[in-house]
Amino acid sequence: xxxxxxxxxxxxxxxxxxxxxxxxxxxxxxxxxxxxxxxxxxxxxxxxxxxxxxxxxxxxxxxxxxxxxxxxxxxxxxxxxxxxxxxxxxxxxxxxxxx
Amino acid sequence: xxxxxxxxxxxxxxxxxxxxxxxxxxxxxxxxxxxxxxxxxxxxxxxxxxxxxxxxxxxxxxxxxxxxxxxxxxxxxxxxxxxxxxxxxxxxxxxxxxxxxxxxxxxxxxxxxxxxxxxxxxxxxxxxxxxxxxxxxxxxxxxxxxxxxxxxxxxxxxxxxxxxxxxxxxxxxxxxxxxxxxxxxxxxxxxxxxxxxxxxxxxxxxxxxxxxxxxxxxxxxxxxxxxxxxx
Numbered sequence: 642x643x644x645x646x647x648x649x650x651x652x653x654x655x656x657x658x659x660x661x662x663x664x665x666x667x668x669x670x671x672x673x674x675x676x677x678x679x680x681x682x683x684x685x686x687x688x689x690x691x692x693x694x695x696x697x698x699x700x701x702x703x704x705x706x707x708x709x710x711x712x713x714x715x716x717x718x719x720x721x722x723x724x725x726x727x728x729x730x731x732x733x734x735x736x737x738x739x740x
Numbered sequence: 741x742x743x744x745x746x747x748x749x750x751x752x753x754x755x756x757x758x759x760x761x762x763x764x765x766x767x768x769x770x771x772x773x774x775x776x777x778x779x780x781x782x783x784x785x786x787x788x789x790x791x792x793x794x795x796x797x798x799x800x801x802x803x804x805x806x807x808x809x810x811x812x813x814x815x816x817x818x819x820x821x822x823x824x825x826x827x828x829x830x831x832x833x834x835x836x837x838x839x840x841x842x843x844x845x846x847x848x849x850x851x852x853x854x855x856x857x858x859x860x861x862x863x864x865x866x867x868x869x870x871x872x873x874x875x876x877x878x879x880x881x882x883x884x885x886x887x888x889x890x891x892x893x894x895x896x897x898x899x900x901x902x903x904x905x906x907x908x909x910x911x912x913x914x915x916x917x918x919x920x921x922x923x924x925x926x927x928x929x930x931x932x933x934x935x936x937x938x939x940x941x942x943x944x945x946x947x948x949x950x951x952x953x954x955x956x957x958x959x960x961x962x963x964x965x966x967x968x969x970x971x
Contacts, residue, residue: 660860685902692854696805705798 653694671725749818753917791844801851814852841885862905863954897963906962913941913969936970
């Protein structure tokens with residue numbers, strides 16, 4: 642599941658960076674910073690990214706998850722910092738929703 | 741492809757009228773209400789649900805996304821009124837009014853905007869009331885709930901402007917619908933006397949303002965409330 646989530650993150654990232662005419666030359670891997678000091682997303686791009694990723698996950702898994710939940714917002718280390726932290730968080734949320 | 745418009749509360753009253761009107765204008769109309777809807781038209785789809793139920797509402801938007809791929813316009817029409825002295829208003833009524841008029845409005849706006857942002861276009865119309873600027877006695881909770889809708893309109897308009905989504909409100913005067921059927925005639929007459937133009941509003945008056953807000957030419961009109969009748 643991890644690899645699949647990672648792929649969806651990269652695809653969504655491409656979509657949003659291109660749609661918003663933001664720099665899309667950054668190398669994408671687990672260490673890529675999303676929304677942190679030097680992240681590739683600004684606040685508006687983060688909103689689009691999370692909404693589009695949520696729709697992708699829901700469509701592909703036939704579930705309804707909310708990524709930006711109160712839980713995500715109150716975590717000590719934001720799950721939106723890097724691709725890796727987001728993958729770990731989403732894997733947990735998806736498996737909890739499915740079970 | 742025709743414009744896709746979602747209208748809440750289409751089983752009766754203004755919502756029912758608006759659904760039929762936009763069907764006659766060749767829109768694809770999606771409606772929802774707690775009850776069945778009598779509209780039978782190939783371009784109409786009805787979702788029977790409680791607009792306060794987040795899971796059901798999200799599920800409905802998922803179906804809209806997979807079936808139609810987009811949503812152009814949302815009309816947050818569904819609402820309930822409570823007219824009573826504050827000292828006689830129960831907390832059950834308070835919670836029902838706030839849930840339907842404020843929370844459900846927020847939920848539908850949020851989910852619609854998620855769909856609209858992808859297309860970089862959207863029009864969201866809220867319903868408010870003249871009871872708010874007039875601070876009408878006997879309408880503390882209803883008027884307060886619509887004051888919240890006015891704030892939602894202004895704040896959403898700012899947050900969604902980068903996605904080319906506009907958010908505006910219409911504040912009708914009394915219109916002959918179920919919403920005012922329990923209000924004494926003298927109260928309605930007093931209210932109409934407070935308007936610059938002293939008559940009941942009509943469905944056509946509402947459509948006129950909505951058509952202005954949803955026009956593609958109105959892309960510079962957002963965060964506004966238009967009250968009918970001259971308040």
